[in-house]
Amino acid sequence: MAPxxxxxxxxxxxxxxxxxxxxxxxxxxxxxxxxxxxSGECGTFDLAVNPWxxxxxxAAVIAYVAExxxxxxxxxxxxxxxxxxxxxxxxxxxxxxxNWAHDDLKKKYITDQKTAVDAGPTGNEGLIGWYVxxxxxxxxxxxxxxxxxxxxxxxxxxxxxxGKGQLLDGDPSFVxxxxxxxxxxxxxYKVVYAGSETxxxxxxxxxxxxxxxxxxxxxxxxxxxSEVPLKKVKLxxxxxxxxxxxxxxxxxxxxxxxxxxxSAKFAESxxxxxxxxxxxxxxxxxxxxxxxxxxxxxxxxxxxxxxxVGANRAKVDAWIG
Amino acid sequence: xxxxxxxxxxxxxxxxxxxADSTREVGRTQVVAAILALWLVLFALLKGxxxxxxxxxxxxxxxxxxxxxxDSVGASRNSNPLFxxxxxxIRLVIDNxxxxxxxxxxxxxxxxxxxxxxxxxxxxIAGYVSWAVGNWRVALLAVAGFxxxxxxxxxxxxxxxLALILCAMLVALLFAIPLGVWAGLSDRxxxxxxxxxxxxxxxxxxxxxxxxxxxxxxxxxxxxxATVIYAAPxxxxxxxxxxxxxxxxxxxxxxSMGATRGQSLRKVLLPxxxxxVVMGVNQSIMAALAMVxxxxxxDAPGLGKTVVQALQSLDVGTAxxxxxxxxxxxxxxxxxxxxxxxxxxxxxxxxNRFAVRRRQLLGAGAVVTAVPVYLSHTYLWAAEFPxxxxxxxxxxxxxxxxxxxxxxxxxxxxxxxxxxxxxxLLNPFQSLLTxxxxxxxxxxxxxxxxxxxxxxxGLTTAVCVGLLFGTGVWSDAMATTASTxxxxxxxxxxxxxxxxxxxxxxxxxxxxRPTLDAAQVMPPFVYLVPFLALxxxxxxxxxxxxxxxxxxxxxxxxxxxxxxxxGATVEAxxxxxxxxxxxxxxxxxxxSRGALTLATNQGLIYVLSMVVVxxxxxxxxxxxxxxxxxxxxxxxxxxxxxxxxxxLLGVxxxxxxxxxxxxxxx
Numbered sequence: 009m010a011p012x013x014x015x016x017x018x019x020x021x022x023x024x025x026x027x028x029x030x031x032x033x034x035x036x037x038x039x040x041x042x043x044x045x046x047s048g049e050c051g052t053f054d055l056a057v058n059p060w061x062x063x064x065x066x067a068a069v070i071a072y073v074a075e076x077x078x079x080x081x082x083x084x085x086x087x088x089x090x091x092x093x094x095x096x097x098x099x100x101x102x103x104x105x106x107n108w109a110h111d112d113l114k115k116k117y118i119t120d121q122k123t124a125v126d127a128g129p130t131g132n133e134g135l136i137g138w139y140v141x142x143x144x145x146x147x148x149x150x151x152x153x154x155x156x157x158x159x160x161x162x163x164x165x166x167x168x169x170x171g172k173g174q175l176l177d178g179d180p181s182f183v184x185x186x187x188x189x190x191x192x193x194x195x196x197y198k199v200v201y202a203g204s205e206t207x208x209x210x211x212x213x214x215x216x217x218x219x220x221x222x223x224x225x226x227x228x229x230x231x232x233x234s235e236v237p238l239k240k241v242k243l244x245x246x247x248x249x250x251x252x253x254x255x256x257x258x259x260x261x262x263x264x265x266x267x268x269x270x271s272a273k274f275a276e277s278x279x280x281x282x283x284x285x286x287x288x289x290x291x292x293x294x295x296x297x298x299x300x301x302x303x304x305x306x307x308x309x310x311x312x313x314x315x316x317v318g319a320n321r322a323k324v325d326a327w328i329g
Numbered sequence: 330x331x332x333x334x335x336x337x338x339x340x341x342x343x344x345x346x347x348x349a350d351s352t353r354e355v356g357r358t359q360v361v362a363a364i365l366a367l368w369l370v371l372f373a374l375l376k377g378x379x380x381x382x383x384x385x386x387x388x389x390x391x392x393x394x395x396x397x398x399x400d401s402v403g404a405s406r407n408s409n410p411l412f413x414x415x416x417x418x419i420r421l422v423i424d425n426x427x428x429x430x431x432x433x434x435x436x437x438x439x440x441x442x443x444x445x446x447x448x449x450x451x452x453x454i455a456g457y458v459s460w461a462v463g464n465w466r467v468a469l470l471a472v473a474g475f476x477x478x479x480x481x482x483x484x485x486x487x488x489x490x491l492a493l494i495l496c497a498m499l500v501a502l503l504f505a506i507p508l509g510v511w512a513g514l515s516d517r518x519x520x521x522x523x524x525x526x527x528x529x530x531x532x533x534x535x536x537x538x539x540x541x542x543x544x545x546x547x548x549x550x551x552x553x554x555a556t557v558i559y560a561a562p563x564x565x566x567x568x569x570x571x572x573x574x575x576x577x578x579x580x581x582x583x584x585s586m587g588a589t590r591g592q593s594l595r596k597v598l599l600p601x602x603x604x605x606v607v608m609g610v611n612q613s614i615m616a617a618l619a620m621v622x623x624x625x626x627x628d629a630p631g632l633g634k635t636v637v638q639a640l641q642s643l644d645v646g647t648a649x650x651x652x653x654x655x656x657x658x659x660x661x662x663x664x665x666x667x668x669x670x671x672x673x674x675x676x677x678x679x680x681n682r683f684a685v686r687r688r689q690l691l692g693a694g695a696v697v698t699a700v701p702v703y704l705s706h707t708y709l710w711a712a713e714f715p716x717x718x719x720x721x722x723x724x725x726x727x728x729x730x731x732x733x734x735x736x737x738x739x740x741x742x743x744x745x746x747x748x749x750x751x752x753x754l755l756n757p758f759q760s761l762l763t764x765x766x767x768x769x770x771x772x773x774x775x776x777x778x779x780x781x782x783x784x785x786x787g788l789t790t791a792v793c794v795g796l797l798f799g800t801g802v803w804s805d806a807m808a809t810t811a812s813t814x815x816x817x818x819x820x821x822x823x824x825x826x827x828x829x830x831x832x833x834x835x836x837x838x839x840x841x842r843p844t845l846d847a848a849q850v851m852p853p854f855v856y857l858v859p860f861l862a863l864x865x866x867x868x869x870x871x872x873x874x875x876x877x878x879x880x881x882x883x884x885x886x887x888x889x890x891x892x893x894x895x896g897a898t899v900e901a902x903x904x905x906x907x908x909x910x911x912x913x914x915x916x917x918x919x920x921s922r923g924a925l926t927l928a929t930n931q932g933l934i935y936v937l938s939m940v941v942v943x944x945x946x947x948x949x950x951x952x953x954x955x956x957x958x959x960x961x962x963x964x965x966x967x968x969x970x971x972x973x974x975x976x977l978l979g980v981x982x983x984x985x986x987x988x989x990x991x992x993x994x995x
Contacts, residue, residue: 033709059626061641085628086637090962091542094403100547112962121404167751168867168947176866180957180964187384201385201953202866204945206640206854210861218740231642254386303642 050080053281054102056092057084060205061231063106065298066130068309070105070288072317077328078280089181093117093269096124102274103127103285107267108134109183118269125275127268127282131289132229134264136182138175138241139226141216145239154193154243161196163221173197176224178208185257186225189243192258212236229292231299280328287327294320360780368773372765379766382804385957388967389801395966403543412544420550427496427549431630435488444488447705447712448479451488455661457698461691463668467661474661482718483632483654490631491658493549493624494617497556501613505561506606509568510594513602519569524980526562531934531979533941534559534623535959536972542627552629560617567609571602604673611666615850618659622852636852645732645858646725652855653724659850660843736862747869750815755868759811767803774981782988793981800970800977802954809950810978812868812943813936816875820932821925823876824883828928829913831884832891845881853878853942861946871943871952878942879935883928890924891917926990933982940975951975 053074057067067084074080085092085101093113095101117124140151150156157173164173175197177186186199202208208224209232215222216236226238243260250259274282294316301312317324383389406412432438433445446454452475460468478487512519534555545551575598583593625633632651639647705711762770771794778790797806831838853874864870894917902916918925944952951971958968 034707059637059641064638064641085547086625086634087547087628088539088626088960090539090960091547091627094539094543095547097403098406098543098546116400116962166865166867167748167756167869179960180953181960183961184386187386199385200866200947201944201949202947203949203953203956206643206858207861207866207946209643210858211866214736214740214862214865303644306642306644306647 050074050078050280053080053082053279054095054100055082055084056095056101056104057086058089058092058104058106059086061299061303062132062229062295064302064309065295065312066105066288068302068313069290069298069316070103070284072310072313073324073328074281074284077324078284080279080281082281089113093124096269096271097121099271099273101271102281103268103270105268105285105288106130106132107269109264114269123272124269125272127270127275127286129265129267129289132266132292132295134227134229134266135240136225136227136261136264137243138186138223139212139238140223140241141212141220142237142239143216143219144221152239152241154195154241157223157241158196160221164197164223166200168200169198173223174200176200176202176208176211176222178202178225179205182225182227183261184225185251185254185261188255188257192256193244212238229295229299231296231303234296234300234304284327287329289327290323294323357780361777364773364776364780368761368765368769371769372761375766375769376764379768380764380804381767381798381801382763383802385953386964388964389970391799391801392964392966392970395969396963399540399965399969402540406543416544420545420548423496423500423545423550423553424548426499427492427553430492430496431489431549433492435485435492435630443709443712445706446702448475448484448714449711450702450705452476453698453701453705457694459661459665459668460694463665463672467665467668470664471661474657477657477720478654479714480716480718481650481654481721481724482716483635483651483721484714486630486632486635486651487654487658490621490633490655493552493556493621493629493631494614494658494662496549497553497560497617498610498614500553501557501561501564501617502610504557505564505609505613506568509565509606509609510572510599512565512569513572513598514594522565526565527980527983528976529558530562531937531976533955533972533975534620535941535955536969538623538627539959539965547628549629551627552624555624555627556617556620559620560613563612563616564606564609567612568602568606571605571609572598574605575601604670607666607670607673611663611670614662614666615659618655618662618850621655622854633852636855640854640858643858644725645855646727646729648852648855648858649728650721650725652851655852656847656850660846663846732859732862735859740863743863747864747867750872751867751869754818755811755815755872758815759808762807762811763804767798770807771798778981778985781992782985783992786984786988789984790981793977797974797977800974802951802967802971802974805950805954805971806974806978809940809948809952809975812872812948812950813875813933813940813978813982816872816879816936816939817929817933819872819876820879820883820936821929823880824887824928824932825918825925827880828884828887829891829917831888832917833913838888841884845884848877849881853939854945857942857946866947868943868948870946871939871948874942874946875936875939878939879932882935883932886924886928886931887921890921890928893924894920922993923990926986926993930983930986930990933986934979937975937979937982 055067055071055074057064071082071084074082085095087095087101089104089107089110090113092101092104093110093116096117114124114126118126138154145152148160151160161173164175165171166174168174173196175186175190177184177199178201180201180203189195190197190199202211202224208226211222211224212226212232213236214220223241232238244258246260246262251257251262268285268288270282270285298312298316301307301315302309305312307315428436431444434451435444437443438445452472455475456468456472459471475487478484508522512522537558538551538555541555542551545554579597579601580593583597588596621629621631621633622636623633625631625637632654635651636648636655639645639651701711774794775787775790779787782790797803800806827841831841856877857870857874860870860873864873898920899912899916902912907915940948940950940952941955942952944950944954944956951974954964954971955968955975958964958966958971
């Protein structure tokens with residue numbers, strides 16, 4: 009029996025050598041992929057990528073410009089917000105490029121620890137509030153005023169809401185005052201926690217398709233709005249200080265000026281990437297376009313950024329000018 | 330595929346129905362009924378009082394204190410010597426290890442645009458190693474599985490995941506095997522380590538993920554350590570179990586022949602328990618794969634990242650494709666380690682001629698394997714997987730089509746089903762638990778502990794109830810308990826039906842088993858997106874998710890139990906004129922009572938491990954608290970308390986069902 013395997017091994021070895029002889033392109037022969045990027049004065053740029061598509065749009069465009077125009081070696085780090093902020097202190101994150109308020113984190117890392125600094129607004133305005141699917145807003149336009157919500161409460165009943173109307177809250181990452189709001193506005197509703205953005209979007213998608221009654225917590229800019237343009241319900245207007253006591257809140261959410269946060273070290277490094285982050289500024293429409301490329305057209309973030317940058321040269325030049 | 334391997338040894342092969350026991354059995358049923366009746370009466374009288382409910386944004390003293398501790402740890406990280414000299418060193422070692430393996434198989438290294446070993450080399454090595462430790466059949470499976478990653482267009486992602494799993498396993502086994510041996514030899518150490526292992530397995534990862542990155546920083550080290558925390562306990566438990574199951578007489582014989590402790594360990598205990606230890610490694614690998622998507626939240630590279638990113642835009646197809654790669658990797662690793670375990674069992678036959686021949690074969694195999702490794706190091710075609718992953722595109726589109734079809738066509742039926750279960754079972758039960766005064770529910774739990782599990786289980790329950798009260802999330806814990814128990818009832822329903830079917834028919838087993846394996850390792854969110862469309866963001870969706878994950882374990886345990894019923898007994902019943910139904914209900918199920926209780930135990934624990942995932946799809950309760958604590962700094966303490974509450978519930982359920990199992994098994 010023994011000669012058999014020896015013969016087999018010999019055949020295989022011979023086959024291997026033959027393949028070697030006519031083997032095609034060798035690794036490193038044509039310098040494939042041995043890119044010179046990252047050799048510029050920029051060096052490494054650690055960019056946090058928080059897990060929502062709008063953020064990804066910002067990060068994609070900034071990373072694209074930093075890589076192609078400034079020659080930075082961009083390291084994208086997929087992290088939740090809390091962990092990304094922690095990274096400022098430990099030196100592993102240079103920039104967060106879409107921040108929704110987070111006053112507690114600002115106090116902790118900017119005021120107390122002094123490991124992070126504000127790098128100005130992104131130009132995007134964040135809205136938070138209660139939304140209904142478009143078919144409902146069209147058929148019952150009066151539903152868009154909070155005063156009329158109680159008349160429809162029983163239509164919003166579900167298996168989860170214990171006989172009241174269901175107000176579906178979503179991703180716990182976002183600030184919510186909804187329980188206090190329902191209490192203080194004396195609405196006949198119960199807040200039910202969907203627990204994730206995925207769950208919320210699925211719920212709204214289905215409600216629009218099957219014309220179901222649904223009201224829930226949502227926010228914009230958000231890529232899903234380009235698929236189903238949800239309508240916002242008017243709550244009592246926001247005034248400075250009306251949300252001071254969390255238990256007594258009876259007013260709408262403020263308009264959030266979304267901003268960029270960078271690590272203190274990065275801000276002093278003189279890196280051109282810092283200037284790019286600082287100067288980066290665009291509109292909700294801009295972000296929605298890139299977010300749509302990524303989420304609806306299923307383009308990679310790189311391809312989406314390339315497409316947008318190609319069409320908006322002037323804006324990009326203003327950032328790196 | 331998960332903790333199930335321990336069970337065949339636990340379930341006595343032959344159980345005789347003990348007639349003397351049946352009177353006690355009846356007595357116990359009556360006591361349970363009496364407790365329930367008393368509870369209902371008191372509930373009617375005291376409804377709504379002292380329920381300890383706490384609004385989503387409210388915190389207790391304890392929660393604030395947890396927040397402060399977390400902050401002070403973060404603030405001291407640059408001055409504390411523990412950080413400077415211990416944690417930083419650990420991090421460096423693990424980071425270097427992971428980077429080394431990544432450069433070998435997944436990431437470009439040392440000026441090369443590709444890793445040191447390309448796809449052809451990795452496939453070759455996978456085949457060779459599988460053949461060397463297992464047999465040629467699993468080697469073929471490994472080659473096919475690894476090639477499939479490339480066809481899916483996920484070669485690099487898969488290799489990153491593999492690198493992480495390999496490193497995590499290396500680190501885990503470095504600790505797990507010695508600790509397991511120690512726990513196997515010393516009863517005292519075993520008693521100390523068991524609650525610790527329970528803690529590691531039931532504490533939701535979300536709770537310690539953020540502190541972990543504070544200690545070990547963002548990067549491979551944190552991902553590996555998070556994986557090790559979850560994956561090491563099965564290996565420790567099963568190793569300890571293996572050492573314990575070596576017959577006492579064998580060890581005594583070694584002692585009487587003058588062997589020292591070290592000698593008897595090396596020459597007797599370890600070799601004799603090798604097969605079971607390999608099964609422990611198998612369980613650990615499966616647990617590690619369950620962490621792939623969670624680790625992606627702290628920037629762990631690999632398939633998890635693809636899943637998480639695709640789900641941000643609800644791209645089910647892409648997420649499914651990556652999830653499928655995780656499933657394939659799990660099945661390959663599972664079958665290879667199982668084959669390795671079987672080989673250990675067979676290899677103990679003394680057959681020298683075979684051993685010599687085998688050594689020659691292994692050497693030849695190594696030489697042959699060197700060829701593709703060399704090729705993949707040198708040539709581009711063997712380094713980068715050819716093609717652009719068209720198969721992956723097809724898989725993604727098919728998954729999308731199926732999802733859309735199910736959403737469009739099934740939702741009418743599913744809603745009726747959901748409302749039936751929710752209104753008929755879940756709501757009344759949850760109301761009973763959450764609206765009773767806390768001390769009443771606590772007393773009922775302790776009473777059940779004593780009646781079903783005995784005095785010791787009762788004492789454990791009492792301690793857990795006390796601590797649960799201390800966590801400040803009592804009401805949420807009760808809501809979670811209600812969903813957990815309803816889910817467990819469904820798990821057992823599936824378990825009995827499919828388990829009996831599988832246990833009675835080998836062909837059914839062969840078809841069902843890979844499906845069950847897939848259900849256990851597929852990242853939950855991949856199938857939860859269509860479920861969300863079918864059932865909405867409800868507690869019922871969370872229950873379905875838990876059933877999908879936990880039922881396979883119960884089904885496998887029950888199938889094994891049914892198969893362990895001696896064939897002679899079944900034949901005797903057949904010749905006595907029993908029909909199939911009678912054989913199942915009068916012979917096979919009663920005789921696998923031990924397996925049924927074990928299935929309940931494992932089913933409960935597995936359902937509990939899905940509480941956090943449930944929180945992401947509308948379950949509320951403890952799961953939502955944990956998720957919110959992970960997402961918002963101010964809620965961190967509450968999330969930690971909720972995590973502790975999940976551990977306490979797990980320990981309570983586990984001790985009661987285990988004690989009950991010992992009683993019925995006795």
